Amino acid sequence: MPRLTTWIALALLMTACSHDANKTKEKIPEVAADRVLFTTSFEDFEGWVAENPSLNKEKAHTGQYSxxxxxxxxxxxxxxxxxxxxxxxxxxxxxLTAWGYLTAPSAAALVFQITRADQTSVFYEKIDINKVNxxxxVSKVLTLPTVLDPMDQVRIYxxxxxxxAPAYLDDVKLSVEP
Known part of the structure; x- marks a missing residue:
């Protein structure tokens, strides 16, 4: 009898868990609907990436980091x-959209690059940051080449x-254009 009770309890638990999982799936909004592929304000990087002097708290468009x-x-x-x-x-x-800040008249740029596994560049585009203090x-629509492979690497920096003089970047967003 205890064995039958255990199996019944296990079956009820599994049914309840699968029912809750289906409810959870229905609540998650589709990311593709808003077309955003990637977005960051660099707040999530502290503690997750190796020490990098480019991640800083000196100036930020939103939050604390850029x-x-x-x-x-x-x-x-x-x-x-x-x-x-x-x-x-x-x-x-x-x-590709982001917020840039120059501390002195000079040239800095947001770069979007696609490379193959062997590091050869397939696509390169830069967006100049011009405003001082x-x-x-900055934002630009980029038309990608037709010869891309799904394993190609997107690089944004x-x-x-x-x-x-220092130049800063914050609130980067990459989204699909119709």
Missing amino acids: IKVDQNMEFSQTYTNQLARLSPKRFDKVR SWEQ LWRASAT
């Missing part, structure tokens, strides 16, 4: 992900270009 480049650091921390992980569906155009929103 990434920076200066005379000692040519490239910021880089966001890297495979195309297939960003979206299971192929997309032809993306919009103020946050500037801040490049100092000719900047010698």
